[in-house]
Amino acid sequence: MNSANIRKICTMEIVLPKREDEKESIVLESPKNIVVIGANGAGKSRFGQEIELLYPERSFRMSAESALNIKLNQPSLSGSISKLYLGRMADRQLVDSSIGVSPYITEFEQLLYLIQHEEFESLVELKNSLVDNKDAQSQKTKLDKTQALWEELFPHSKLKRVGEKIFVLSTDHPGSYNALEMSQGEKVAFYLIASALYAPEQAIILVEDPEIYLHRSIMNVIWNKIEQMRQDCVFVYMTHDIEFSSSRDESIRVWVKSFDIENRTFDYELIDDSDLLPEEIYLELLGSRKPVLFIEGTDYSSIDVKLYPYIFPDYTVKPLGGCTKVIETTKAFNEMKRFHHLDSKGIVDRDRRTQREIDYLRVRNVYVPDVAEVENLLMLEDVIKTVARRMLLDGNSVFDAVKKNVFQLFDKDVEAQALLHTRHRVRRDLEYMIDRRLSSIEELSEHIDTLTDNIDCRSVYETICLEFRQYIKDENYEAILRVYNQKGMLPQSRVTQLCGLVNKEKYLSFIISVLKENKEDACNIRNAIQRCFGLSS
Numbered sequence: 001m002n003s004a005n006i007r008k009i010c011t012m013e014i015v016l017p018k019r020e021d022e023k024e025s026i027v028l029e030s031p032k033n034i035v036v037i038g039a040n041g042a043g044k045s046r047f048g049q050e051i052e053l054l055y056p057e058r059s060f061r062m063s064a065e066s067a068l069n070i071k072l073n074q075p076s077l078s079g080s081i082s083k084l085y086l087g088r089m090a091d092r093q094l095v096d097s098s099i100g101v102s103p104y105i106t107e108f109e110q111l112l113y114l115i116q117h118e119e120f121e122s123l124v125e126l127k128n129s130l131v132d133n134k135d136a137q138s139q140k141t142k143l144d145k146t147q148a149l150w151e152e153l154f155p156h157s158k159l160k161r162v163g164e165k166i167f168v169l170s171t172d173h174p175g176s177y178n179a180l181e182m183s184q185g186e187k188v189a190f191y192l193i194a195s196a197l198y199a200p201e202q203a204i205i206l207v208e209d210p211e212i213y214l215h216r217s218i219m220n221v222i223w224n225k226i227e228q229m230r231q232d233c234v235f236v237y238m239t240h241d242i243e244f245s246s247s248r249d250e251s252i253r254v255w256v257k258s259f260d261i262e263n264r265t266f267d268y269e270l271i272d273d274s275d276l277l278p279e280e281i282y283l284e285l286l287g288s289r290k291p292v293l294f295i296e297g298t299d300y301s302s303i304d305v306k307l308y309p310y311i312f313p314d315y316t317v318k319p320l321g322g323c324t325k326v327i328e329t330t331k332a333f334n335e336m337k338r339f340h341h342l343d344s345k346g347i348v349d350r351d352r353r354t355q356r357e358i359d360y361l362r363v364r365n366v367y368v369p370d371v372a373e374v375e376n377l378l379m380l381e382d383v384i385k386t387v388a389r390r391m392l393l394d395g396n397s398v399f400d401a402v403k404k405n406v407f408q409l410f411d412k413d414v415e416a417q418a419l420l421h422t423r424h425r426v427r428r429d430l431e432y433m434i435d436r437r438l439s440s441i442e443e444l445s446e447h448i449d450t451l452t453d454n455i456d457c458r459s460v461y462e463t464i465c466l467e468f469r470q471y472i473k474d475e476n477y478e479a480i481l482r483v484y485n486q487k488g489m490l491p492q493s494r495v496t497q498l499c500g501l502v503n504k505e506k507y508l509s510f511i512i513s514v515l516k517e518n519k520e521d522a523c524n525i526r527n528a529i530q531r532c533f534g535l536s537s
Helices: 003-009 044-054 064-068 081-091 107-132 142-153 184-198 216-229 242-247 279-285 303-311 323-335 355-363 381-390 395-433 441-454 457-473 477-483 504-517 520-531
Strands: 013-015 027-029 033-037 059-063 157-162 165-170 176-178 204-208 234-239 251-260 265-271 292-296 316-321 344-347
Touching: 033 044, 033 242, 044 059, 044 204, 044 234, 044 251, 044 265, 059 064, 059 184, 064 107, 064 184, 064 204, 081 107, 081 184, 107 142, 107 184, 142 157, 142 184, 142 216, 184 216, 216 234, 216 242, 216 504, 234 242, 242 316, 292 303, 292 323, 303 316, 303 504, 303 520, 316 323, 323 344, 381 395, 381 504, 381 520, 395 457, 395 477, 457 477, 504 520
Parallel strands: 033 234, 033 251, 059 204, 204 234, 292 316, 292 344
Antiparallel strands: 013 027, 157 165, 165 176, 251 265
């Protein structure tokens, strides 16, 4: 898509269906995508149909269910592969457009016909061009583009064109099979990629159950790729899958609660991308087979909420706010495992926790990273080097400069940081020393008075200062990340500028964009961060 198309999409307005008891419709200004979420039977499909009625010329429907299954007596939608196939058949006078196509052919088979027909037309065009220009070259077809992305998703398989058919070759085993014999996941991936290419420019692409038949390991990857491929379009996803809803960055999320068929109005609520999904949705949609990861973070603008779904893709990530809520919920969820059968873990910031506290939490499935806070994860050596390399810079030189800046910052803050750690350690020591067997206030008062006699705050402080200064002397970068609680460290270390990025937000966005690709660089970043939790993929 050219830049003109992308600029035009930025000013696109989409009017949503009527809401109960409201005279004026809601108008969305330049949405990147819309996720319509709700329980089965709430009216998600109807919501999509209403949008289609409002924009009949621009709507294009995609449904994996329709692609793989024959549905008798189902009329062709206003914009779809079936509609395009019907038009092609009518042009060739092979079918009466008023009657429709054979009910015994799936939309996937219709797609294969269309894509092969374009191949034929492309070859004829090239042959004619070679008559006048021997240097003429063929243009990339929809099959070329589909094949490239499909093989990226299924690296152990290759597509081969033989005559009028497409075959799948395995790089691990000899032999091949017809595209019609693909697995459901392979067919759906092929169908979604190719279908999106057939949508008209500036289309509203309506996708029913975008997660169906797709393995979790490729679901987010394929939709990220398709969205990048069709940046001129707006995607409207209709789903009951909370994980898929959370995976769509910068989306407008519409929570459909019910549909009034008589008045053709909906009870729905807009959930801004900066808001957490209401608790009712989690209760309503609970049914995920993936284990749950409870994390800190108050909204979708926090680093935890943005980053962890890509670091722990095998988990449903649920932000809860503060660390106390994470610890309590993880404990309660695990105690109720006999009811829901889902494993759950929690993640809280290290802050200034002692090893004794960390060990206590880990036994209870709450993990603490080997860095002081979540921002420090973005300062890990492998993360910095990967970002720098992707920005065509020397990773070693960039990291050495960042490390030098961090040492200087920490050197200035040693006393202040040591005081924070001393305060936390003394408070914890007092808690551990309190005798909970005392039965009267008099005994407790006397006991507390004696506790302070056994704590030498200055000695604790000086020991921590000495330890911190030794980190600087030894150039122990990892140790400094483990103890340095300073949210300003990331910008002050100049890591963003040294990597060629404007600010912390752009730096984080770049890291997430690399993680979305799910390639070698994504693995490097993911493994580096997982190691901080004593985990590995």
